[in-house]
Each structure stands twice: as structure tokens, then as C-alpha cells.
Amino acid sequence: MFKILVIAETAGEDLTTSTLEVCEAAAVLSSSLGESWGMLVPDHATEAAGKVAPDVMSLGVGEDRYPGAGQVASMIAQVVESTDIVIMAATSTGKDVMGRLAQHLSVPLAQDCTGFEVVSGEIKFKRALYGGKVVVRVKLSGRPMMASFRPRSFTPIASSGGFVKAVTCTVNRVTPKTSVHLQAKAVSERPDVTEASIVVSGGRGLRGPENWHILEDLLDALGPDAALACSRPVSDDNWRPHSEHVGQTGRAIAPDLYIAVGISGATQHVAGIARSKCILAINKDPDAPIFKVADYGIVGDLFEVVPALAAAIRDTS
Template sequence: MSVIAFAKNWNGKFKNSTYELISYAKNIADQLKSKLIVVSIGEVEEEELKSLGKYGAERIVSVNDPQMNTLISGVYARVISELAEKESASLIVLSDNNSGKAIAPRVSVRVKAGMVAAVQELPISLDPFIVKKSVFSGKAFGHVQIDSQVKVITIAKNCLGLVENQVDCAIEKFVPEVKSDLYKIQVLSEDQQTNKIILADADLVVSAGRGMKSPNNWRPVEELAEVLGAATACSRPVSDEGWRGHEEHVGQTGKVIAPNLYIAAGISGAIQHVAGISRSKCIVAINTDPEAPIFGIADFGILGDAMDVLPKLTEAVRKSKA
């Protein structure tokens, strides 16, 4: 029996979310007294693959196929399922990001596995297999038991953190049997925005709401994000009114994120917004209203006008970096 972890890469490079996944999977594999097999799909240099060994990946299976550089969920699911059957996997672990959400259900169907998404901690119990996840928009936790022989889970960001466990890793090639009819989607060209941090992957996020009073007042938000190396986000009313694009909308009906630092400027803290940020490691709230709900979940609160506070924070960060 074995544990399989899917190591997602971005243009041939791994991010912290992938390393966290390996840390998590290695921990479970040790508890189950099973071997951990990490599968990488698409072109990734050997040196980059070896970086997975820092977090416990002893055996790395590389599907180094340029045709698979672009995520096609059906193809990726077929590869992972074939490897899982070949290795008699009892558990398949993926990150709860866009790729994991697309692939995991397909793998679950293929290998006839029970599945739980967005698991927040290591299993509460291994026999029976019980995991913990957030329910009711983050207002409660559910303990879910998986009874199938093979299990599939996706793990929420920051559920464990990075745990270094340096091992000697062996890299082997794997050529799956993928039928050509699975390549139903063809990417003819890609236009990538440069110098823009993707919100879903960001460790630092500067977000703002209607408290900024006008879309013309967004420059202090962007300046703080620039000096921090952070992504920008916004509340739903801001995106609904067209102040910012919907791709920056964070909340129950937008993106659910879990950065290490979330700065909320001029955001009241409606339940729907909190549902999208509750897993952030540290929340800093800036608001003129001392009764704003956002202060109830914030680790640090600043009572003041965001237009005054944000420039001062930006200047403080610049001095600190200097």
C-alpha cells in the first residue's frame, strides 16, 4: 500500500503550496507505515524535482511530457489513477487549489474512492479514516469519515505548514497509457500577465472595501501591495460596483484564500467576506468604525482612516527594507 501526492508545478517550478502538500503526505505515510510516491506531470528539470526531497519525497515519479505542460484535468486524472492502481495506493493527496479541485473528483470516480475536499488538519483517526474540514461558510467544523478502500483528499492551504524532512530522493520516469481522445482541449496560445501575483497563490494579500470611498483612491492599496510583494483583493461590493475586477473578489461567492498575512482596509467584515479569509494565518484590520465585525476576527486592529493608515504602513515597510 502507498500514499500518492500530486506535485503541481507552475511553468516547471514548484511553489510553497506544493512543498506543504509533500510535508502533509509524508506525515500521513509515516503514520500509515506506507511509502510516499510523489507524481509530477509536465516538464520539470531534475534539480527542481530534487527540491521535493527536502520535504520528505523519497520516490518521485516524473511524467516529463511536454504535451502535458498545460493542465487538462481528464488527462491528469488518468495519469494519477493509472499510477494509483499500479502502486496499490490507499490514499491520494492533492492541494485544494484550482488544479486539485478539477482533478480530484475525476480521480475519485476512476479509482472508486471516497473523497473529502479542503481538509484542514492531519487525520483525526486513521482507522477509521476521519478528517476535519470547515463547514457552513467557516462557522463550524465537520468530521468526515471515509470508508472506501482507496481515499482521495485535497488539503487546504496552511493546514500544516512547511515541515522540512530532508531525504535522498530517487527520480524515475513514468509513461502512462493516455488515449488521444482525452486531449479534447487544445491550447493554441497563452497570454500571461507579468509582474502580477496570483491571488489564489499569494502568501501576502492587501485587500480593501467600500471604505476607500472611490475607485480613484486605490493607489495606497496598490503601493502597499507593491512594497510587500503582495497580491491585491477586494470585497464583493467593490467588484459589483466595478471599482475592481471580479478576479480580485474575495469571499463566499468569490475566491476563498488562506494567505499568511491578510490586510483588510475599509472592509466591514460581513459574514460572506469572512468565509473567504477565515483560514488566513494573520489578519490585520483597518477601519474607522470600532464596532466593525472585522475586528472580531482580526489578530491586529488599527482604528483609523485607511487613506491615512495605508501610506504610513507603506513608508514603514520601505524603511524596514532599507
């Protein structure tokens, strides 16, 4: 059994981009510590796993592809005995599974990490606190060490091209204490907000859901790598789905470009977007706090500025 284990999250037969990022973290950890790494993957994604990981353990989930976090954690707990480090992406599913797995194994967990450092063979996991103002380095006692990593904290690992043979492991299924009801995810051509390189985000300044076509038009001008996000009051008022809400209580993102439209820039909002490489703010109030964290700012009425920006992007592309 390998010492560093990545728990895969899948999208159909493929691995998610955030899982490929965690594989990169595993590869770096492996070369720093001189330990082997591999991946635990549900059997339907074994082939995809074999193209990126040096070792693959395939877990037979059969027809039940979405057994629920409780079931998944209890199955994983049966195969991690000789593992030193267990890592997974800090997506909603990842946080759910890792929390339950840590409880099964009675070990501490560093959730939602943004990186790690290895000094003299000792690992310290980095976690952002107080909206990213403080970074703490967490040393974990107990084995295995468990950590989840925020999406876009690492570049996705490249495919090796070859296919590694997987070892199939058999585990006992426990009777679940909860039942899982699947809700069909809205089909979108757009990337997930945590994985997009450009994010256009709308706040209360848009006045209502009927005005979101302005942002969608900007999104179309920016191309297929752009995704939509929103501030919390916007999702609280059901103008947009909760999955688009970014911030302290929403999703934490780190795109190359974040465009905040009609968003004041409250600390709770900034907590989830501060890792963006470049922030452009559009707001009619020159004193809006968002301008303090923005790299570029446009002071003006969004209903004039955003269509003009979309037209300018189309003119230059």
C-alpha cells in the first residue's frame, strides 16, 4: 500500500479538475518525503485514474455511483490502515467525506488548506484564517494525517499517457443512517465557479434577477472559460442559485480574473475571492470597499459600463 493517498472525486468516468490538482500536491509531497503515492477511485473512473497516478486502488461501488458521504467514508476507512497521508479536494463533497472519515479514524483533519511546506521531513499544512488575513501552519498528530485542499491551490497534474493497472479492493458496506436523494444538476456549458479562470460576479447593485442577462452577455464575450458568481444576499433572495454564492459562507475561489459588478466588497465577500490573481471592480460608489482590494476599478453605473465592456471585448477579439 502506498503512503500518500488521494481520494478521487469523479465526473462520470473522469476525474474532476480539483482532483487532478490534489494529485499534483501528492506528487510534490511524494518527492519531498521520498514516499509513494496513489489514488483511491470508484471503479467506474479507474481508467482515468491510471493515466495520472503511479498506483491505483479501485473501489467497487457497482451500480450505486452516489452512495453518500457516510457510506463512502466508512468504505474508505477500511482501506487506509497503512497510509500516512490522506488528501482530497475541499469541494462540498470532499469536505463532507473527509470530515466523516476523520471521525471514523479518530484523527485530526486540516480542512480547506491552500498549500503545505515540508521542513526536515515534517509537513505543515497551510490554512487561511480571518478571511485570508492570516495563514496558519498546521502540524497534525496521529496517523493518517488528513487534509483537504481548496480548488485552484495547485495546477492540475499532467497525464502520463500510459495506464497503470489498478488493484481492486473489496470492502463491506454498512447500512446507511441517512438516505441520499439526487437532484439533477442544471446542465451548463460553463465551468464550475471554483474551476473557472475568469469569474464574473453580481451583487445587489444589479437590482433583480431580470438584469442578469447583462452579466451573461459579458460572460459570452469573455469566452468559454468564464463562469458566473454572486454575493450572498443575491442567493439568499433566490436571484441566483446558492452554488454561485462566493465568500466566507459561500465558495472560495481563486480565478485569474474576478470581475465584481455592483458588489460593495464586505469582508465576508472578500474572504472568498481574495486569492484571485486580478480583481476588477465596477461600482458607482467611489468609496465602496471593493476598490481597496481591486487591482483595477471602474467608477460608474454598471448598466452602462458592463454592456460597453462586453462590446469592447468583442471588438478586440
